[in-house]
Amino acid sequence: MNNSHAVVPNGIPLSKIHHAAFDAHLIGIDPDYRLHVSPQLRDQHDGPMLEALKRLQGVSVHLPKRPKDYPDRERLSVRFERFRAAY
Secondary structure (H helix, E strand, C coil), rough: CCCCCHHHHHCCCCCCHHHHHCCCEEEEEEEEEEEEEEEHHHCCCCCCHHHHHHHHCCEEEECCCHHHHEEEECHHHHHHHHHHHHH
């Protein structure tokens, strides 16, 4: 399955810093729409931006009003497994 299709359920709007952290597997989103912070980040102490990222641990993603616009759980599952495999 190709997970890079440009369709609404494959998109998650992220800020530049969150997108970079997501791409680097420093934060992950599980299929239940909860955020996870890598142990690598949680164990560091380096200022307010890092502390803000660390506070995302366990937070639920804000979902669109229409369920058909939710991020696809299967795609999230594949991506989350890559996040977990990195640690």
